[in-house]
Amino acid sequence: MKKNKKIVLAYSGGLDTSIILKWLQENYESEVIAYTADIGQEMDRKKIVKNAKKLGVKKIIINNLKNHFVKEYVFPMIRGHAIYEGVYLLGTSIARPLIAKDQIKVAKKFKAFAVSHGSTGKGNDQVRFELGYHYFAPEIKVIAPWRIWKLKSRTDLINYAKKHNIPIPKDKKGAPPFSVDDNLFHTSTEGKVLENPKNSAPEFIFQRTTSPEKAPNKPTYVSIGFKNSDPVSINGKKLNPEKLLEKLNQLGGKNGVGRVDLVENRFIGIKSRGVYETPGGTLLLIAHRAMESVTLDKDTMHKKDSIMPRYAELIYNGYWFSKERFRLQKIVDLKKNKVNGSVKLKLYKGNVIIQSRMTKSSAYSMKKVSFEENKTFNKSNVERFINFHKKKLK
Numbered sequence: 001m002k003k004n005k006k007i008v009l010a011y012s013g014g015l016d017t018s019i020i021l022k023w024l025q026e027n028y029e030s031e032v033i034a035y036t037a038d039i040g041q042e043m044d045r046k047k048i049v050k051n052a053k054k055l056g057v058k059k060i061i062i063n064n065l066k067n068h069f070v071k072e073y074v075f076p077m078i079r080g081h082a083i084y085e086g087v088y089l090l091g092t093s094i095a096r097p098l099i100a101k102d103q104i105k106v107a108k109k110f111k112a113f114a115v116s117h118g119s120t121g122k123g124n125d126q127v128r129f130e131l132g133y134h135y136f137a138p139e140i141k142v143i144a145p146w147r148i149w150k151l152k153s154r155t156d157l158i159n160y161a162k163k164h165n166i167p168i169p170k171d172k173k174g175a176p177p178f179s180v181d182d183n184l185f186h187t188s189t190e191g192k193v194l195e196n197p198k199n200s201a202p203e204f205i206f207q208r209t210t211s212p213e214k215a216p217n218k219p220t221y222v223s224i225g226f227k228n229s230d231p232v233s234i235n236g237k238k239l240n241p242e243k244l245l246e247k248l249n250q251l252g253g254k255n256g257v258g259r260v261d262l263v264e265n266r267f268i269g270i271k272s273r274g275v276y277e278t279p280g281g282t283l284l285l286i287a288h289r290a291m292e293s294v295t296l297d298k299d300t301m302h303k304k305d306s307i308m309p310r311y312a313e314l315i316y317n318g319y320w321f322s323k324e325r326f327r328l329q330k331i332v333d334l335k336k337n338k339v340n341g342s343v344k345l346k347l348y349k350g351n352v353i354i355q356s357r358m359t360k361s362s363a364y365s366m367k368k369v370s371f372e373e374n375k376t377f378n379k380s381n382v383e384r385f386i387n388f389h390k391k392k393l394k
Contacts, residue, residue, distance in 0.1 A: 005030040006112040007143065010103055010129070012036065013048035017118045018166050019157055020145050021055050024116060028143070033059040035106050037099045039069045040184025040242075042207075051167070061106055065098060066184055070241035073098050073320075074185050075230045078284050080332040081304065082312040087262045089278045089285065090315050091186025096125055097320035100132025107140055114141035121147045124267050128318035135321040178205060184245055186278040194273050201261055201275045208249060209277045212256035212350035219348040221355065222251055224287040226343070229336035231284055245280045252279025256350035267317045283352060287343040290354050295339045295361040307331055338363070 007024055011017045011034040024032050034052040036043070045062060052060045073094050082090055107115050115133055119125035121144070130142050151157055161168050179191040189205045203211060225233035232238055234247050252258050258279035266272050292301060307328050314325045341359030345352055 004111060006033055006107075006110055007031070007114045007116055008033045008035050008103055008107040008110065008112045009116045010035055010037075010099060010118065011048070011052065012118070013044065013051045015161060015166065015168060016157070018051055018055060019151075019160055019164075020116065020118050021052070021057065022164050022166065023145055023149060023151075023160075024143065025056065027149075028114075030114075031059075032057055033061065033106065033110060033112065035103050036060075036062045037102055038062055038064045038066060039095055039098065040066045040246075041182045055166070059110070063102055063106075065102060067240055067242040069095065069098055070184060070245050071230075074245065074281070075241060076329060076332070077315060078231075078281070078288055079229050079336060080311045080329070081285060081289060081308055082315055083285075083308070084312045084316045085262070085264055087260055088264055088276065088316070089186065089260075089281050090312065091183065091276060091278055091281065092125070092181050092188055093128065093316045093318070094185065094320070095183045096128035096318065097132045100129050101136055101321075104133055104136040104140065108137065112140070114143050116143040116145065119144065119146065122266075122268070122270060124316070124318070127267055128320075131318040132321060180207075182207070184242065184249075185281050186276055188274050188276045190272065190274040194275060197263055197273050205275060206259065206277060209253045209259050209279055210256050215254065215256040215349045219346045220251055220255055221344060221346055222248070222283070223342050223344045224248075224283070225341070226288070226291050227340055229288070229292075229333070229339035231287070233342075245284075248280030248283045251347060252283050252352075253277075255279075255347035257347055257352055258282040259350070283345060283347075286352050286354070287345060288339075290343045290357050291339055291341055291359070294357045294359050294364040295341065296335055297363055300335050304332060 005028075007028060007030045009017065009021055009024060009032050011021060013036070021032050021034065024030065034048070034057045036048055048062065049060050077090060077094050084090055084093070103115055117126065117129045119129060126144055126147070130144070133140065133142055151160060158168060178189050178194070181188045187207050189207075193199045194201060223235050224231050225236065231244055234244060239247065258277050258281065260276045260278070262276065263271055263273045311325070311328045311332065314320070314322060314328070319325050338361060341357065341361065343357050344355040346355050
């Protein structure tokens with residue numbers, strides 16, 4: 001092994017990244033640093049450390065990024081009301097830029113010549129990771145095993161694991177397993193029976209949401225407080241971003257909120273079917289739009305709505321660190337200081353119903369909108385308004 005030749009691998013502790021870790025050691029004669037970003041996914045720290053050490057890894061880094069993830073990535077995206085293709089709340093997409101950024105930080109610290117990830121050659125994540133790597137360190141080499149190694153199938157991976165005494169989970173023998181990605185914002189499930197869009201999603205694949213049929217027969221009420229367009233409290237209690245999203249996930253999940261079954265258009269040109277669960281994110285999105293409806297003027301709201309599809313597409317395609325996304329974020333946040341108050345929601349068997357909006361903002365005027373006669377709105381101007389727009393029909 002050459003002195004100071006290091007690779008930082010995004011490592012989960014599972015079968016695929018364990019195989020990649022061993023493969024990197026064999027093919028690059030380098031020290032592999034196992035790097036894991038804790039962004040709220042289901043993870044077993046002891047297992048990660050144990051599996052990495054068994055493969056001869058000396059440096060194992062697990063960074064807790066949960067609060068940073070929610071505050072600096074999820075919340076800005078919620079402010080933009082980002083939804084890809086009308087359905088997807090971008091739970092996987094928004095996590096990759098942060099992981100890439102922190103992985104590069106580790107690579108620079110240890111003077112690694114390369115970074116590596118376990119994304120497949122057909123997916124979006126390889127693009128998201130590598131655009132992030134390039135933004136922060138174009139000089140660092142990227143190793144993408146799935147695009148270059150000779151292991152072509154799940155059977156090949158199983159045989160490689162057996163050869164190198166890498167533990168194989170029982171449910172991963174034979175047919176490929178479901179592909180699951182999760183973080184504090186969402187859980188996605190793809191593969192196996194879901195690959196055929198005519199098949200219904202089996203109930204057992206859902207991990208953080210109760211089925212609407214089995215949700216409580218009584219509604220749950222929750223009030224979300226906003227300050228400068230970001231959520232800051234639940235039912236009047238202030239919480240940090242991580243704890244706030246955890247609480248909303250729990251409330252939304254037990255009431256069957258946040259399930260989506262979609263066929264999406266991947267950036268690389270393949271259609272993919274998946275089932276996503278975003279309970280807390282769904283509550284935040286609905287509440288935030290309701291808060292803006294009584295705090296922002298029409299032009300600002302409509303401008304935000306007009307750029308949202310492009311803003312969401314940039315996130316989906318891995319362009320979080322692009323100049324265009326930064327420019328659109330400035331539009332999103334132009335009047336965020338006006339978005340203050342609270343929204344009360346009723347959660348019932350998969351439904352989210354707005355109960356009330358409370359704010360000190362002057363954007364909404366009860367006097368102007370009232371059906372009772374008043375002098376705050378001059379109706380005589382309406383005829384001139386209509387006549388002006390009649391001319392635009394020609």
